[in-house]
Amino acid sequence: MSADTLATARPAVELEGITKRFPGVVANHDIRITVRPGTVHAIVGENGAGKSTLMKILYGMQRPDEGTIKVNGEQMAFRTPSDAIAAGIGMVHQHFMLADNFTVLENIVLGAEPRKGLRLDTAAARRRITELAATHGLRVDPDRLVEDLGVGDRQRVEILKVLYRGARILILDEPTAVLVPQEVEELFQNLRELKSEGLTVIFISHKLDEVLDIADEITVIRRGTTVASVDPREVTARRLAELMVGSELPTPETRESTVTDTVALKVAGLTMEAGGHRPVPKGTSVRLYADKLRQDGKRLLLDDVSFEIHKGEILGIAGVEGNGQSELIEAIMGIRQAHGSVELDGRDISSWSTLRRRESGIGYIPEDRHRQGLLLEASLWENRVLGHQTRRPARKGPWIDRKAAKADTERIIGEYDVRTPGVETLALALSGGNQQKLIVGREMSGEPSFLIAAHPTRGVDVGAQAAIWDHLRDARAAGLAVLLISADLDELIGLSDTIQVIYRGRLVAALDPSDITPERLGGYMTGAIAGTEEE
């Protein structure tokens, strides 16, 4: 069709010698990329390689220090995203860009609202959205609040936002990071759909097999510069990885089991209702109460969750984000109240405070390091104290033992290879990966008997990933019990001794990682395959 003939004529996007410096960092240096229209163009590179920055530049959110941007052959000087939008560019960001207590509709039309007189014409907007959704097979309910949506739905909303603005060039920055295989497949269907309609897609991901699956062309970025432009048909994942980091791509292969038969953690009948914890009325058991709640059609965030973790065992919890993982963790940590019992080393800790649980040997690598793991505006050694403020070496009587804390921070920096000038550096100056390493080191210190590791390597580049995996394995060998939660199924399968699948707050299946593929696992996670117990 005409689009194609025109396309072959002029590239959709041409980036010429883009350079972007941030204080102390050269995020992009002399980057050159040419994207043909009607193709899916993948960009890969390790953390901090400069992918997002480059895309932000293309989307007008940041200005290049040098270089030119050409869209459909015309040179552009984007000052704001609206310029880029006007030029037919749309971007789906690495971290969701949604207003939680707005409706889907409000989020989509924001900035490009249809009007009826002064009024926001919601009727027209709804019509337009449902129509778009239909044509591209992106089903959403325009009137739901975004905060009630799962990640998959949110992803679709983000894409609809872009399409709604009639973008012909889509930028997707790590869109699959939070999706399970099935959702990824769905997304790719949509992308191919869009491609066939002549749209151009720029696609960023750390998951190389996906990249090879969807991309027509691949550009590799290392340390902020383009190092290669390859054809997916002529390259393997390993080769790509080597191009990215110049090193082997480590995969967490399973080791001989170190599982002992002493139970470290025992969770029984853990139940959490939505909309605030209410005490179980006297005379009723948790089960009866839970049944009652179900009858009343109350949504249960956690529904009668029970499992055991032995010393030296890593229990992996697989599940689509928002199916109760966060609630489970926070219930075990005592951050959120729940019914049911939690036993650590045979002691019932259900009624204990978070502090006491930590003191009794629970380590906690939170899923969102910036939200729960760090004091960004505080120094590294103070972050070392966080969560250990009542224990040696951080504490001496009522005082904080600064000297000891700093010394121990030095130890972590050494053992975990945290790249930092010193212990006084503020946490926010570290890259996500290094921040993560510090947290892992902190939570491993003081010989925990049980560790909660939520997405321990999220947003962390391959090098750091390998290091963190090794530390987890060593601790496990030393008898540590680990509850592992991860959206990265390879990581999950590779590290776990047992995998439990959580779906709508229930544990629906117990699987053996040695004979499960990510695809089948995804099936359980999305409820496509009904829970069949295998031991």
Add this chain to the structure above:
Amino acid sequence: MTRIGKYHLALIGVAALLLLMSLVRVVTGQNDITSSGTFSAALTLAVPLALVGLGGLWAERAGVVNIGLEGMMVLGTWFAGWAGYQWGPVAALVAGLLGGALGGLLHAIATVSFGVDHIISGVAINLLGPGVTRFLSEVLYREGTAAAEAGGAITTSPPISPPAPERSLPLLSDGPDLLGRLESTHWFLLSDVAGILRGLTHNVNVLVILAVLLLPLTFYVLWRTPFGLRLRSVGENPWAAESLGVNVYRIKYIAVMISGAFAGLGGVFLVFVSTKYVEGQTQGRGFIGLAAMIFGNWRPGGLAVGAGLFGYADGLQLRSSGAITSVLLFGALLLLGYLVMQARKLMSSELDARTARQYTVMAFAALGMIVLFWLWLTVDRLPDELVNITPHVLTLLVLLVASQRLRMPKADGVTYRRGEQH
């Protein structure tokens, strides 16, 4: 619960409240509880709070905490007085708006452009407002000046002339004044309704009408127009807004300046009521207005309720301390109602649903009721100091009882910088 359901519930609530009030009035013979005088006083006292509250609403919906409302209101009063005595009420209105907006602009520059902590900036403006106005008075109103001849002085501006006009409902609350007649009969309920209606419609300052209109207008603009959507999005997630090409800085500036203008308008109203600028006439209303706005969960309707409650209590205590004692009876009856409802719930629900907590709560309620009754019967006149605090205590009590599901805009008070999301 559906929108309609809520709406009906509200109506029922209001009706029940009315019934209770007129009951208390008849029992105690304190006609001021529902007299037109009380309600026009309540209106006079509530409007400035509502306006300031609206100011707070506009700023905070755009993610800027505005504790500087008091200072902006002071600016509003001074400029209204200054322009009013020279060029009349319309000029006063405009000048007051601009004066407040000026404070807003300052706040916007500090918080939006320089990313200063919103509360610090607000506190500074609360220092500057009175300082600057006092200074201006000392320069412009010192004797020997034309203003002094016109009756101005350092603590007061000359009167604004002509004073702002007032309007009444023809027939009903004016001329034949049917409502007034009905009220003076002191019939059960009828006279109460009449009194309330007359109070709200008799000789109301034009600015009151304007202010009352501004509440629904604000709702319409913020919740029904594209501009409003953008403004709220800036308060919820500025980075998302930015990524969709919304000019966050501009919107924040506009919002904060409108916020200041509203605070200024509140000042203008005070000036209209006392026909001149009087130093210190804002009396900390900036803070009360802010409280009313939070009380109202960052929404115009709730804000109006908060301001109304405060204004009513204040008006009542100013007019008759005797009526305040009957508030004790009012409270006792409320608790009684609560107890009855609880009791019926217990009867209906099966045994195991009862918790010790429920019983203790009910016990306390019962105790409170008895104490209040006893106080009402024994105390015939509370000391003035205690009467004075009725509005404040009432506000606290309502907050304690009302469920606290307040939801402030997500990015409220967060300093936003372009291209640096977290």
Add this chain to the structure above:
Amino acid sequence: MPAGLNRALLTLAGAVVAIVLAIAVCSVAIVAAGGDPLHALTAFFDFGASERAQSNSVATLFNRAVPLFIAGLAVAVGFRMNLFNIGVEGQYRIAAICAAYVGSTFVAPAPIQIAVIIIVAMVAGGLYALIPAIMKVTRGVNEVIATIMLNYIALNITAYLVRGPFAGTRAEGELTVSTPPLPDSGMFPDLNFLFGWFGMLAPTREGGLWGFLVVAIVLGVVLWVVLERTRFGFDVKASGLNQSAALAAGVNPKRMVIAAMVLSGAIAGLIGLPEILGSTGSFGTTFTSGLGFLGIAVALLGRNKPVGIAVAALLFAFLDRAQGALQFANIPPSVVEIIQGAIVLLVVVANEVTNRFALRLEERRAARQLKVTA
């Protein structure tokens, strides 16, 4: 540590620039008023002609700074935890009247008498601050509203008490009301001897240089230690920097809210004592009000750190002292308020600018290091 030092120096520079700017702003105003900025400036430093006048002025300066400093500390405690305690105003009023009254009801050796008065003040202030704290943790009542309302309530309660239950006897024709006077053992000894060390005349002003200055300094040091060196201080800092991280680290937010609020109130309780134990010896009609609100400005200006607050308090006191001198120079004294407002605003603006600059430096150093190691 160099990084910290760097930041400190930058901050200082910024503050100086800001103050200069503030003065410039006021000079404009003064010129507009037909005055001479230089006159005004000299007026600020004009501590009087006679030696006696000068030592009196110095005493006045410190006597004003002390309550401001304590008020700043009280606000800062809450603020470091993102608890906005506007209620300091009401808390110190309630505390002052209780302390003044209780202190007047008995006579004991000076140390005991004064200790009791101080304790009563802290307890009263703490308890009054406990009200909004409990409302917040149990019913989630926003502390800003609660404390605003409680300020008005405190004002009226004290008015009632001082006229009623706590009223003292009055001389014929005296129209001020006040609590009964404290016994001499309740009056805090002054520090006039200090002036001797600097070869100055001892101030003759009533009460001289208030001895409560010592308590304030001790309080400042203790608070610094508590906030910067202890577990509790760490919990406060963590809760302030990142609520959810603190929660995950096992810091009980409710307990922290109550602890911080009560501590804040207890400190607030001391605000009124310098005046009462220093000169008036009772709580009455002329009791200084508004220090709670000024305390907010002082605390924020001092960036919620004891040392910074001390500097800010001295600055405000210095400016306030000039009220009289300015009038002698025929300058409207309201320029003081303008300067104070302008300084608060400009200093924090300067802070922001220097902070960002320091952050950039930090990042650059970090990045340089990374290049070396990597």
Add this chain to the structure above:
Amino acid sequence: ACGGGGGSTATDEPAGGASSPASGLKVGLAFDVGGRGDKSFNDAAYAGLEKAKTDLGAEIKELSPAADGSNRGDLLRQLADAGYNPIIGVGFAYAEDVKAAAAEYPDIEFAIVDSASSAPNVTGLLFAEEQGSYLAGVAAAAKSESGHVGFVGGVENDLIRKFEAGFDAGVKSVKADAKIDVTYLTPDGDFSGFQAPDKGKIAAEKMFQDGADIVYHAAGDSGLGVFQAAAAAGKKAIGVDSDQRQTVTETNLQSVIMTSMLKRVDVGVFEFIKAFQGGAKGGQDVTYDLKVDGVGLATTGGEIDDIKDQLDKAKQDIVNGTIKVPSQPES
């Protein structure tokens, strides 16, 4: 006794030592909170000071305290250190500070308005507000058709209560069964009650609605609201401190001000300065009562001319002591 912000104005620039006549008399005066330009109490004091400047050739300096009044004492000291003598503190709030300053500067003469002498070098300038208010009460009762009058006080402190007490007695003396509504706008210590015309209006409105036809105010700027309420209700009001029918500029309000209870602070201040020049020493109180016309009723507008005899009678009885006016309301 009227509240307000801090600071003062810079007047009498020429009045540096140079231009001042050679009388060598240097008079310092410290206002109460609110300072110059309250059109009432403080301004009256300043009028007396200015009279001293023109008539006695005195060099004068007047200072206003900060908004929180925290620096009253220091203002007195600064005046003393600057060589001013005598020094006058305006308002009872100065009681403690004048006492202290007098002790610190024994060879300087002080005076305090509205409070008793507390030292050999302090003169107490007292005003019999209750007596003036008594006359106001008589006038109100005599003029009232409904036998129902009202009193609006700004701040409930003992000074204002003196006004109430006198008014109360005066009304009762004419109509024993008269109904008197009393409202105070704010409690003691909260001076905002002197700056709240809106609240004054609401309070007075209530009284008029209940049938009162004359309301007397001692509420500073809040009195404005009382006048407005009177104008709106077509009733009358009584002003305070100065002859408000003259000081109030709104013509529609002037006409409702039946009379004003004059408190001649200006006389008190001037007389004190004159006496000082004559070598008088302090240590005692000078009471400005009806006898010396230190208080009285304004006759501007001639609305109370018809009851002149009645008023003079009452005045006589008070002057020759047959009537004792209470200075605090009973209860």
